Amino acid sequence: MHAYRSHTCADLTAADVGKTVRLSGWVNRVRDHGGILFIDLRDHYGITQVLCDPDSAAFADVEKLRSEYCIRIDGEVKARDASLVNPKLPTGEIEVFIREVEVLGAAKELPLMVFGDQEYPEETRLKYRYLDLRREAMQSNMKLRSDVVASMRRRMWDKGFREYQTPIITASSPEGARDFLVPSRLHPGKFYALPQAPQQFKQLIMVSGYDKYFQIAPCFRDEDPRADRSPTDFYQLDLEMSFVTQQDVFDTIQPVIGGVFEEFGGGRKVDQTWEQISYKDAALWYGTDKPDLRNPIKMQVVSDHFRDSGFAIFAKLLEQDGTEIRAIPAPTGGSRKFCDRMNAFAQKEGLPGMGYIFWRDQGEGMEAAGPLAKNIGPERTEAIRQQLGLGLGDAAFFLGGKPKAFEAVAGRARTVIGDELGLTDKDRFAFAWIVDFPIYEQDAETGKIDFEHNPFSMPQGGMEALSGDPLAVRGYQYDLACNGYELVSGAIRNHKPEIMFKAFEIAGYGEDEVRKRFGGMVNAFQYGAPPHGGCAAGIDRIVMLLADASNIREVIMFPMNQRAEDLMMGAPSEPMNEQLRELRLRVVPPES
Numbered sequence: 001m002h003a004y005r006s007h008t009c010a011d012l013t014a015a016d017v018g019k020t021v022r023l024s025g026w027v028n029r030v031r032d033h034g035g036i037l038f039i040d041l042r043d044h045y046g047i048t049q050v051l052c053d054p055d056s057a058a059f060a061d062v063e064k065l066r067s068e069y070c071i072r073i074d075g076e077v078k079a080r081d082a083s084l085v086n087p088k089l090p091t092g093e094i095e096v097f098i099r100e101v102e103v104l105g106a107a108k109e110l111p112l113m114v115f116g117d118q119e120y121p122e123e124t125r126l127k128y129r130y131l132d133l134r135r136e137a138m139q140s141n142m143k144l145r146s147d148v149v150a151s152m153r154r155r156m157w158d159k160g161f162r163e164y165q166t167p168i169i170t171a172s173s174p175e176g177a178r179d180f181l182v183p184s185r186l187h188p189g190k191f192y193a194l195p196q197a198p199q200q201f202k203q204l205i206m207v208s209g210y211d212k213y214f215q216i217a218p219c220f221r222d223e224d225p226r227a228d229r230s231p232t233d234f235y236q237l238d239l240e241m242s243f244v245t246q247q248d249v250f251d252t253i254q255p256v257i258g259g260v261f262e263e264f265g266g267g268r269k270v271d272q273t274w275e276q277i278s279y280k281d282a283a284l285w286y287g288t289d290k291p292d293l294r295n296p297i298k299m300q301v302v303s304d305h306f307r308d309s310g311f312a313i314f315a316k317l318l319e320q321d322g323t324e325i326r327a328i329p330a331p332t333g334g335s336r337k338f339c340d341r342m343n344a345f346a347q348k349e350g351l352p353g354m355g356y357i358f359w360r361d362q363g364e365g366m367e368a369a370g371p372l373a374k375n376i377g378p379e380r381t382e383a384i385r386q387q388l389g390l391g392l393g394d395a396a397f398f399l400g401g402k403p404k405a406f407e408a409v410a411g412r413a414r415t416v417i418g419d420e421l422g423l424t425d426k427d428r429f430a431f432a433w434i435v436d437f438p439i440y441e442q443d444a445e446t447g448k449i450d451f452e453h454n455p456f457s458m459p460q461g462g463m464e465a466l467s468g469d470p471l472a473v474r475g476y477q478y479d480l481a482c483n484g485y486e487l488v489s490g491a492i493r494n495h496k497p498e499i500m501f502k503a504f505e506i507a508g509y510g511e512d513e514v515r516k517r518f519g520g521m522v523n524a525f526q527y528g529a530p531p532h533g534g535c536a537a538g539i540d541r542i543v544m545l546l547a548d549a550s551n552i553r554e555v556i557m558f559p560m561n562q563r564a565e566d567l568m569m570g571a572p573s574e575p576m577n578e579q580l581r582e583l584r585l586r587v588v589p590p591e592s
Helices: 059-063 122-127 136-158 199-207 246-264 279-286 312-317 336-348 371-388 403-420 497-506 511-524 539-546 577-583
Strands: 020-033 036-042 047-052 070-079 094-105 180-183 191-194 212-220 233-242 275-278 324-330 355-361 366-369 395-401 431-435 440-442 449-451 477-482 485-492 532-538
Touching: 020 047, 020 094, 036 059, 059 094, 136 212, 136 233, 136 246, 136 539, 199 212, 199 233, 199 511, 199 532, 233 246, 233 539, 246 431, 246 477, 246 485, 246 532, 246 539, 275 279, 279 403, 279 431, 312 395, 324 371, 324 403, 336 355, 336 395, 336 403, 355 371, 366 371, 371 395, 395 403, 477 532, 485 539, 497 511, 532 539
Parallel strands: 047 094, 275 431
Antiparallel strands: 020 036, 020 070, 036 047, 070 094, 180 191, 212 233, 233 532, 324 395, 355 366, 355 395, 431 477, 440 449, 477 485, 485 532
């Protein structure tokens, strides 16, 4: 017999009754039933109930076992009494009577319990991550993550892609976040960087004539953490293709991502039609470029109904250039109680409040109620109701100003309204491509033009587009949104040096600066670069959605905490003096 096990803790069935078996695993819990000791023995695959009575020679040793001891047992498989069968377990028809037990690894008193659903502070969970990972939910999440990655790989190979690896140590390249720098021992005073993404390398692979590339790529960004973003490193499904249009990229990645959600979504509906929404419309309708389309609410501009109206706040606001009033429809939200709750939400967001109108039955027909209705009068109120398609028992909320100043709050309000009124379909994955991103933005104070999004995107219209108003230039850039999260980002690349130099010149970067920052790629583009494009899908975020988790750390094996600290391994740590001397570095203490 094998030194540790003849079967896993998920293998044994009624067909094995009478066999002598060997199992190894962890003591999930111990139960004393009238002197008979029952142990739920757990391994990676499942749980088997094992037991021992005082007549067994092993009883004295079994009495000493505690939760999370790692043990090996030899015993005889017996059938459970019909009334004691556990249909929830694959091994629920049998139990193993212990003949011999060996402790493979004793366990001290536990800082957190593995068995059960107790909640523990994140600090405790991350410090003792190896115990936290033993818990059933975490085992499930990590297996899901592994299965998702394997499925992605298979799907990409099936589409004719090959996987190539790109460097982990490279040159610093500004891509929207801070680099992690690595000092060079051989070149004192110079630094490598960990790649924020394989962006330049995958484009160079296309220049090198490899038609289809993909990689499960580690990326490193020194970012401020969020619930849906790691502060240090993350993984993405990275791909690039030559001789493709934007639609070709969509047609390639949609069945991969959609297929993964169908395979691992637990029966939840996966939208088959993926809308293409312009960045401008997404901001207008949803207040965000990663809309949650499970929520049917679409915001609308209603400025004309408030212009020169009796509601002085909005009327005066609209006299300023670049301002507008937007309405957030709230079907079934027509009660003063709900409107007051949303007004309180706006105040928590830092606004003085949020105007509203709701339509109620006063016995003689429908009446518009609320402060705005009284100020603008029945004719304007009725025009708003008809534009928004609302009726009895519905409401609408209003925000005004320069769109960039209030869009984000309006988007959050839309989410809260959809959730509170039960309008958002929680049993669904809803996808949308966000397209036509602006390449440039203008600083409101200085008037300076700079890149708003990816500077390497091909401008729609090419060189000709760059000769007009920079703020009107749109790029072949796209994101894929799902349930309020950005899952994929990509672009058709600007592969022509002359267009690239012009694009950077508009943002104030001369040719010399471009060559200095991106010399490898610019030089390569001078030797017959093909048109190419691609995208990258965030694996951590995809698994987070599939696992129905609210925090990305629930689907990462060994994550950092929100302060970018590894509480288990003690990172970041202070270097030894010998290391600093070898690298010719000196640490400047932080200012007090």
